[in-house]
Amino acid sequence: MENPHGLQxxxxxxxxxxxxxxxxxxxxxxPPVVLLLGGVLLAFLPWMGAVLLSPGVxxxxxxxxxxxxxxxxxxxxxxxxxxxxxxLSSILLVLATAAAVAMVGRALGLSWPVAWVLGAVVAPTDATALATVADQxxxxxxxxxxxxxxxxDGVALVLFAVAVAVATGAQAVSWGNALGSLTISYLGGTVVGLVVAGLAFLARRSSHERLPENGIYVLTPFVAFLLAEQIQASGVLAVLVCGLALSHVGPHLGCGRSRLQTDGFWQLTTFLLNGALFVLVGLQLPDALHDLALSSYSMGQGLRDAxxxxxxxxxxxxxxxxTVPYLVRALDRRPQQRARRIGARHRVPLAWAGFRGGxxxxxxxxxxxxxxxxxxxPGRGLIVVVAFGVILVTLLxxxxxxxxxxxxxxxxxxxxxxxxxxxxERTAAAAGLAALPPTAARLGVPPAVADRVHADHEEHMHTLADPGTAGHDTAAAGSNARHHHHDHRLRRALLPHQRAAIIRLRNSGLIDNxxxxxxLARLDAEELSLSPSSTAEAEWEAPRQAFSWRVAGDRPGRRSRQWRQRVHETFGHNFWPRKGG
Incomplete structure (x- = not known):
């Protein structure tokens, strides 16, 4: 963006x-509809003039x-x-859409190379618009x-580069060059995505601090995109491959607190950037109309063409x-493909969800x-206005x-x-039950605490088997026992076994990613609630109150001994020596 009032x-x-x-x-x-229209109105504010959103941004x-x-x-x-x-949809449909738009552009008076530029511009659908509009x-x-x-996106951007090169006279029409560029784009993007995902995995595995580890995750998509673009490959595909690879190995990395922090960061970032993108799209419309007025096209012609x-x-x-799914259906009659077929009525949302965006x-x-x-x-102003028109029409x-x-x-x-x-949920609960006896013995947990945790897990298993019936006495005992130091240690030690069990389910194809x-988010939240830092205030409150009792000469007797025992368990016996010690 170029504007002297950047902060405003x-x-x-x-x-x-x-x-x-x-x-x-x-x-x-x-929301994208309101954000887009709001961006158009926002452009009339005095300090919002001449906000130019470069394609690089x-x-x-x-x-x-x-x-x-x-x-x-x-x-x-x-x-x-x-x-x-x-x-089929991401390659052939993009080419078909670009060809159809090119024929319309040719009928509107554009030359064939410029018409193909217009077709490549409006051919790709947008993942960010889809995520906010079609989430149901x-x-x-x-x-x-x-x-x-x-x-x-990779297909359309390669087609766009070839069409621009031909339209500007930089090169002649060559299907060989186009196919070569497309191959390099896809293969290069895939390789870069896998390499960056591997490096990010190694870097995160070697990092033992939460903030640097999450910083690596934040930097990863930008590194993948930039490296792919440097070798003339598809940065979009590199980010996709990198994300898919890390989604498969990511659950093996980091602790629950780290994953929750990363998820929270991406949720906030996605919300702000997604909304800002649509607002900025709306801000560009007045300038696009101004450029159109400077060319040989009138406002009415621009609206008609859009x-x-x-x-x-x-x-x-x-x-x-x-048409195409029915042709494929006629050629492929395998039973597994028949089971995945959908009717004409159910196909309408797929055909209607072709939003354009960033x-x-x-x-x-x-x-x-x-x-x-x-x-x-020739026709640049018209291309920009028509592109905005397609974005508006598809979203509205x-x-x-x-x-x-x-x-x-x-x-x-x-x-x-x-x-x-x-x-x-059943597999995670069963894994926790199976690992409980050896884990309790390894940690030296008192039998009473182990019995309470075992009862809680059995109660949870019973609830999952029959959601209509849930016990209360055992759950209450487990809730009271959660404040116990050994109870927290045992429950935290069972969580890795539960995570490993559901990861095996995903790897075997029994559950989806x-x-x-x-x-994993549920288990991470449980780990956070059981972590020592979540009870730090309560842990520090004990020595503070005990110290105040001793200074005031108060001898609460049994209650004081209970607090002293709690301090000994938490900080060690040297923190506060016993009487006569």
Missing amino acids: VLVSVLAAVLVLTWLARRMRVA VLLLFLPALLFPEALSTSLREIRANLRMVL MPRRMLTSLRAESVIN LLVSAAVIGTRLVWFY VTLAAALAVPTTMDNGSPF VQGLTLPAVLRWARLPDDGAEAREQRLA VVLQRE
């Missing part, structure tokens, strides 16, 4: 994100930070199961759409999802202003109507996620 712009954008998100939730409207700052958390929470199992659909979709559909929207291109984008996706914005702003011979790039029309489409589609809930969640992340 930053405060205004962040304040707009908070206020507009609150307003969207009160209005029960998808979108690509290097926003995309890695927004895509990496999405990759960490994406189901690798679902991607493998729907790989054919994902690849079933897991299988949402995972497929996420994977498609991340992978198709609507026509939006219709081509939406129509191509609708035609694709109601990548389209970055590509539109990256269109050069001049040709190789120094003349102005499709985003606002998607909840109604989901209700009309009546998507069935097969209950697989709930069953996997119950399986993970999404279920694993949810169960």
Whole structure:
């Protein structure tokens, strides 16, 4: 962003994100829609003038930070199961959309190279817009759409680079060069993602401090993106591969407190950056209209062309999802593929969820202003305005109507996620029960404490087997026993066994990575509640009160001996010597 009032712009954008998100939730409207329109209104503030969002900012700052958390929470199992659909949608559908838009652009008077630039700009769907608008979709559909929207960015950006090179006269049309660039982009992005994930894994495993360890995690997506871009590969794909790889090995790293801190950071970062991106998109619209007015196109022509291109984008996706799957169905009649088929009514949300966002914005702003011979790039103002129009139409029309489409589609809930969640909880509880006797013996836990913890785990197992019945006496005893030092030690020592059990479930394919992340978060929260730091205030309160009693000459007798024993257990006998010692 270029603006002399940088701090005022930053405060205004962040304040707009908070206020507009609150307003969207009160209005029960998808937040990106309100954020986008609010950004247009925000552009009329005096200090918000000439806020220029460079494509480098979108690509290097926003995309890695927004895509990496999405990759960490994406189901690798679902991607493998729907790989054919994902690849067809992320490669062939992007090319089909770009071709359809190029034909519309040619009909509107653009040359073929410039029309293909326009097609490449609006062809890719956006993962960040999808995450905030389509979060009510079933897991299988949402995972497929996420994977498609991340992978198709690489295809569209390679196509964009080739089309710009041809349009500016830098190179001639060559399908060999295009295919070579696409191959390098995908292979290079995949290799870089795996290498960076491996280095991040080794660095985190060797780090024993929470803040440096989490700092490594924060730096990882930017390193992956930057390295991939340096070798002309897909930075988006590198971030995706890196996130997927770390989501598989990440549960083996760090402690519960570290993972909770990382999750909290990414949730806040994603919320602020995602909202800021849509506000900044809205801020760019007045400048885009000004550039259009300086060209040979009128405002009415720009609006008409934006609507026509939006219709081509939406129509191509609708035609694709109601033709290609049926052709594949006719060719592949294997039983496992038949089991995964969905009906025409259930296919509508997939066809309707083709939102455009940050990548389209970055590509539109990256269109050069001049040709190789120094003349102005033809139709640049129109490309930028049409790109904004497609973003607005897809978010306003499709985003606002998607909840109604989901209700009309009546998507069935097969209950697989709930069953996997119950399986993970039962397996974790059983692993804790199995490890309890040897762990209690190793730690030297008193039998009474071990019995109470054993009773709590059995009660939990009974509740999971029959949620309608839950005991109270045992749970209460366990709750009282949680304040005991040995009770905390034993329960914390059982958590690694429970984590290992559910990780084995994920590795064997019995539960999804999404279920694993949810169960790990529950165990991490339990570890945090049992950690010594969570009771530090209570631990320090004991010696403070005991010291005040001794100074005042108070001899509370039995109560004083209880506090003294607590101090001895916590800090050792040298902290406060016994009488006569």
